Amino acid sequence: MLRIPKKLNFALEEQVGPPELFVGRQKEFSWFLGGWYDNLIRGKPKSQAIVARRKKGKTVFLQRLFNVHWTAHNPEVIPFYFTIPEIRTTQAEFAKLFLRALINQLVAFEMNEPQLVTKPVAFEEIPAITQDPVYLEYHRALLSYEKISNWNMMWDSASRAPSEIASLRDLRIIQIIDEFQYINEYVVDQGGKVIDTMSGTYLTLAEQRKAPLIVSGSEVHWLLRIVNGLVGRFDSWSMENWPEDEAKQAVIQYAKHYQTRVDKEAIEHIWKLTQGDPLYISQLFSSRHNEKKNFTDPLVITEVYEKEMKQGGGIYGTWMEYMAKIFKDVNESNAKRIILYLFQQARECTRAEIIQDLKLKESEQQVQEKLQALIKADLISQGSGFYRYTISRDKTYEWVFRGAFQEEIDHFVPDIRSEALSQMGIRNYEIGLFGEFKLRRKLQKGFYLNEIAKNGPQIWVDPHPIQERVPKKIENQTFEIDLIVESDPEIWIEVKTLKKKFGKTQLRRILQLHQALSKTAKAPILFVYAPGGFTKEASEELQKHGILYGM
Structure with missing residues (x-):
């Protein structure tokens, strides 16, 4: 087991920003620095594929894993980090990028020169930083193959370099490759055609015990298709939310x-x-x-x-990246209806149910293709059977989708803020409890009466204990008071609903309470708090009777 050093050296810049913003991931570290690391030392590791959607923390975890190994600096265990670019790249250039990163980082580790990680020298300049004959031989090989336009051999040589160097020198090289799904999407041959079999390189290389791979990707089903194609070579690791x-x-x-x-x-x-x-x-x-x-x-x-979660927001933008890719390729309207339907059902649904309940006019085969496309876009998931489908219980994803499309689909405008408050545990705020909570926060700090009441005098009230839902018997009548501020005089507060305006119906009870209090020797200050506002008639009556009110 490798323990995380107390003080890390950040040879590789981490996308998280300030190091203190990296939090947790104990489960992942326990495996990759525990059981998996022990297997690596014993010569029996298995390559790993970390899958999760965008911005779950895969990249920053892999970068931190690299920096942990760099700081521990076991001369027999060298980390190598490479990100596959999301741009069209020739196979020749890709091979040079890969070998350039590898040699720079190997030399950096051996010489403890972190700047070669953060600012690697160009491929052509590699002879200037090392005289190692093995490294230089790989460098010369790529140049030779490039001269005869043998791009396949360039990549073959570059991709085999980590495992061959590790075997030659009895080392362990941990190959950390981020955005691995792009390997079959952006590397092109000499005719400009995408080489969609590039991942096949790792059918053999992923089993090299001295240079195992840890790959990751943010297109979950895309990456899994590649990994599953490399039958038995990788174990999948799903990176979840923080516990x-x-x-x-x-x-x-x-x-x-x-x-x-x-x-x-x-x-x-x-x-x-x-x-x-x-x-x-x-x-x-x-x-x-x-x-x-x-x-x-x-x-x-x-x-x-x-x-x-709205247009222009970061959460909205991340989810729209997924949605935009699929909606342009399939019947957009029905795809949206299927997603909304699965959210509303909150359970696994069969293809037959989806077709019947949504009255889809497309054939079963067309609907099946659409469902598979939504799965590949990471918008829905396969259920317990091939023709069963479900969707993430991620409420934020649901709110983004419904906020963007529900009105278009079924002419209903969702109240996202209300649902978010409910998700936070403020479940009964519509009947006054949330308004009460918000007001209580303000009262606990001390306040001027005219700050909380439209018709309140400019009198300061120091912080006092606050009682909640207190039954008070007055003139043979019992009134439950929502909040009582134990000041002198006391302030009795009635909290009404957030959505509805305070009107005639609610006014009747307040006037009854006011009338009963007027007969007592020392009447408290009566205050009505209604975040939903007041009708004209109600505000005039409250003003007339000297009852404070605010929103």
Whole structure:
């Protein structure tokens, strides 16, 4: 087992930014620095494929894994990190890019020169940084094959270099290759045609015990198709959200970095809202809409989060990358209807159910092709059977989709903010509990009456204990008071619904309470809080009777 050094040397720059923003991943480290590492030392590792959608933290984990090995600096275990570019690249250039990165990093590790990792020299300049005859022989081989336009041999030589060097020198070279799915999509031959069999290189190389691979990719089903094609060569590792303890630690770290106030309740709310998704937590704090820098108010959390889920937001943009790819290739309208249907059903559905309930006019084969296309785009998933389908229980994904398309599909505009509040655990806010919660936060800090009430005097009230839902017997009548501020005089507060305006029906009870209080020796201040607003008649009556009101 390899222990993570207390102080890391960051030879490879990490996309996470400041190192303290890397949080958790204990489960992953326990395997890749524990059982898998032990197997590597014993000469029996198996290549691994880490799969997860975009911005789940795969890349930053692999970069941190590289830096852990770099810092530990076991001379017999050398990490090698390479990202396959998402651009069209000739096979010749790809081979040179790969070998350039490999030799730069091997020399960097041997000489403890991290700048060769962050700023590798060009392929042509490799002889200037090393006189190692083995490295130079690979360099000369690629140049020779390039002169005779034998691009296949260029890649063959480059791809075999890690395992051959490891075997020759009795080393372990950990090949960490990010965005592996692009290997079959962007490398072209001399005629400009994509070589969709490039991954076949690893049918043999993935089994080389001294240079195993750890590959990752953000197009889940795309990568799995490649890995499954390399039968038995890779074990798949699904990178999930942070577990609760790590997610809450991430909230604390991000709050500190982005100078945003959080407390215990805010941390709990953000956990429930994001379910520990690294993208969602990161976007919430880094958002340009996080102007108030105060997430102790749940409304501020939902306000920022909602904007991130709309056009222009980072969460919206990430999900739209997936949707845009598929909607241009299939019947867009029906594809959207299928996704919404699966969200609404919240269970596995058969192809027959989908066709029947949505009254699709396409043939079973056409619907099947559409469903498979949605699976390949990582928008839905295969269920327990070949003709059964389901969709992620990711509420944020659902909100992004429904916010963008539901009105178009079934003419219904979803109340995303209300649902987000419910997801955070504020489930009964529509009947006043959330308005009560928000108001209580304000009252606990001390306040001027005219800050909370439209018709309140400019009188300061120091922080006092606040009672909730207190039954009070007055003149043989019992009234339950939502909030009582134990000041002198006391302030009795009635909290009404968020959505409906305070009107005639609610007014009747308040006037009854006011009348009963008027007969007492020391009447409290009566205040009505209605975030939904007041009807004209209600506001005039409250004003007339000297009852404070606000929203």
